[in-house]
Amino acid sequence: MTAAWLPDRDKNQGASPNLKFGYRIRNDKTTVVTTERLANDGGYRASHELLDGLLRLRQTQAPGPGGGWLLTDTYYNGTGQAYKNNDPYLAVGAAGDTPIITAEGAVNGQTTTIYDGADRPIKGIFSVAGDVRWETTTAYQGDRTHIDPPESAFHIAVSRVC
Structure with a gap:
């Protein structure tokens, strides 16, 4: 078109x-x-x-x-996952x-995702002008997934029922 x-x-x-x-x-x-x-x-x-x-x-x-x-x-990592996104x-x-291209840390909103060996997200980091503002971590434990949000937010545990 x-x-x-x-x-x-x-x-x-x-x-x-x-x-x-x-x-x-x-x-x-x-x-x-x-x-x-x-x-x-x-x-x-x-x-x-x-x-x-x-x-x-x-x-x-x-x-x-x-x-x-x-x-x-x-930006994409070697396994094809989007690991870094810059806000407008x-x-x-x-x-x-x-x-x-702009200098690293020069943008006012950047989300970085870190993956484990199974390509699952284990950490999400939000930064403003290179300064980390909050992090979220995810842990995979068999039939449970634990998500630890930034401070002052609710902790989440998800169980899979088969």
Whole structure:
């Protein structure tokens, strides 16, 4: 699909599409899906989704204030699990077909997940600007799973009934 018309615009009467899509699939760089949304001024505003070599979402790039870009990032470990996610943050740089890289700890919301040898999450860590704000741990004990949330939250124990 390369274009979409919503009910408020009639394609048969020559109206421009509400959304336009572009796809760049490459072997030597990230794959990029570009979405252009019709703006109030009749122009289009582009956002980009960058995919890694396995076509997993790596970074989103959307127009932000002051000519910057609002980015989100997802990083994957060697077994394919998403182990780090950055909440939306403002960055400068040229958007498009290359991820915009920021310094570690420079984002205002990052969730890191640590997995055990069976690829089960055992720790979730939320950080702001590199400062750990809370952690959640999970322990797997046969037919029980214990989840220890951040301080001042409720402890959860889940039992599996066969």
